[in-house]
Amino acid sequence: MTADTPVSFGFDDAALAALPLVYQPGLFDGQVVMVSGAGSGIGKAIAFLYARLGARLVICGRDRAKLDACEAWLRRLGSPDVLVQPTDIRRSEAVAQLFDAAYQRFGRVDVQVNNAGGQFPKAALDISPKGWKAVVDNNLNGTWFMMHEAAKRWRDAGKPGSIVNIVLTFQRGFPGVAHSCAARAAVTYLSKTVAVEWAPYGIRVNCVAPGVIESSGFAHYAPEARAKFSRGNPMLRHGNVQDIANAVVYLTGPSGDFVNGELLNVDGGGILWGELWTIPKPAYFNAGQTP
Numbered sequence: 511m512t513a514d515t516p517v518s519f520g521f522d523d524a525a526l527a528a529l530p531l532v533y534q535p536g537l538f539d540g541q542v543v544m545v546s547g548a549g550s551g552i553g554k555a556i557a558f559l560y561a562r563l564g565a566r567l568v569i570c571g572r573d574r575a576k577l578d579a580c581e582a583w584l585r586r587l588g589s590p591d592v593l594v595q596p597t598d599i600r601r602s603e604a605v606a607q608l609f610d611a612a613y614q615r616f617g618r619v620d621v622q623v624n625n626a627g628g629q630f631p632k633a634a635l636d637i638s639p640k641g642w643k644a645v646v647d648n649n650l651n652g653t654w655f656m657m658h659e660a661a662k663r664w665r666d667a668g669k670p671g672s673i674v675n676i677v678l679t680f681q682r683g684f685p686g687v688a689h690s691c692a693a694r695a696a697v698t699y700l701s702k703t704v705a706v707e708w709a710p711y712g713i714r715v716n717c718v719a720p721g722v723i724e725s726s727g728f729a730h731y732a733p734e735a736r737a738k739f740s741r742g743n744p745m746l747r748h749g750n751v752q753d754i755a756n757a758v759v760y761l762t763g764p765s766g767d768f769v770n771g772e773l774l775n776v777d778g779g780g781i782l783w784g785e786l787w788t789i790p791k792p793a794y795f796n797a798g799q800t801p
């Protein structure tokens with residue numbers, strides 16, 4: 511491989527579409543599932559799986575070309591209908607338009623998966639005010655606009671619903687991504703709070719925390735950091751995007767009917783053992799060690 515060779519991470523679309531199913535086909539027949547960030551990585555895997563289980567899909571992200579490519583697969587995989595609506599989740603008016611379009615087309619939304627998000631690796635001391643705001647806006651405010659809009663419409667229509675927010679394993683802190691750690695912890699406790707407030711409306715709210723999942727998101731990290739990712743958990747390997755998709759379906763299907771306000775770590779035990787550096791590991795932590 512040369513420096514110019516494009517690197518891709520995770521399954522290609524054909525491989526993703528052919529993974530073995532652990533759920534019954536038809537499980538989501540008649541239901542409408544909204545997935546943000548469905549044009550790539552984990553979000554695409556989630557959308558593919560719901561399509562294979564019979565759901566109609568509403569997919570959003572900022573990049574229409576990626577969403578259009580995904581739509582073609584979703585139809586091929588068995589989704590009876592798909593709405594593509596490019597949306598920046600940070601813009602509350604765009605989120606409202608997304609819901610207007612979804613209700614106009616399908617008259618309902620049953621499941622919302624807030625997967626869109628991300629960050630850049632940087633030592634906390636070096637994060638600029640603009641960079642901090644961009645990450646918090648994307649991951650906390652954007653997710654909130656989506657959840658809020660979904661829940662208002664369910665309450666007004668007297669219909670139940672289920673939300674899953676994709677966060678990250680923030681529980682031990684996360685050196686190199688302080689902005690995202692703060693935002694995802696906030697989303698998790700926001701979710702626990704509204705899981706109670708919205709229970710009277712039949713709305714469940716849960717979170718999934720991926721550990722290191724080999725996906726298109728890897729491209730945002732330095733090769734030196736990536737090379738060590740697989741050693742960041744007791745299983746000494748990456749997870750894959752289907753691990754996360756299966757967890758999301760578990761929470762939103764009949765299997766998750768009595769699960770509410772929960773955070774499900776899908777990380778190979780990474781919060782219990784192992785270290786992950788998205789920035790170079792400071793020499794301080796190697797002091798006194800023999801090579």
Ligand SMILES: CCCCCCCCC/C=C/C(=O)SCCNC(=O)CCNC(=O)[C@H](O)C(C)(C)COP(=O)(O)OP(=O)(O)OC[C@H]1O[C@@H](n2cnc3c(N)ncnc32)[C@H](O)[C@@H]1OP(=O)(O)O
Binds near residue numbers: 721
């Ligand atoms: C966590 C799990 C680990 C897990 C540990 C190991 C596993 C890793 C595997 C992957 C984990 C993932 O989460 S993968 C998911 C990764 N995917 C993503 O991050 C995609 C989504 N990310 C984004 O859209 C962006 O990067 C995001 C940070 C949110 C900002 O988007 P915006 O378009 O609003 O922002 P921009 O206009 O580009 O930039 C705004 C400011 O942000 C700062 N900024 C933005 N990108 C920057 C960069 N690469 N390096 C420095 N600074 C940057 C600058 O200050 C910018 O100001 P100016 O300088 O003035 O312009």
Ligand SMILES: NC(=O)C1=CN([C@@H]2O[C@H](COP(=O)(O)OP(=O)(O)OC[C@H]3O[C@@H](n4cnc5c(N)ncnc54)[C@H](OP(=O)(O)O)[C@@H]3O)[C@@H](O)[C@H]2O)C=CC1
Binds near residue numbers: 549552677
């Ligand atoms: N892969 C991993 O190991 C881990 C991933 N995660 C989280 O999982 C989620 C998916 O990541 P992954 O698939 O790996 O990486 P990707 O970079 O492939 O996915 C991020 C997705 O979010 C969308 N997105 C980002 N910002 C916005 C926005 N403002 N409005 C709408 N869509 C947006 C992007 O779409 P577009 O480009 O079209 O805007 C893209 O499809 C992210 O929240 C990520 O932080 C958490 C822990 C670990």
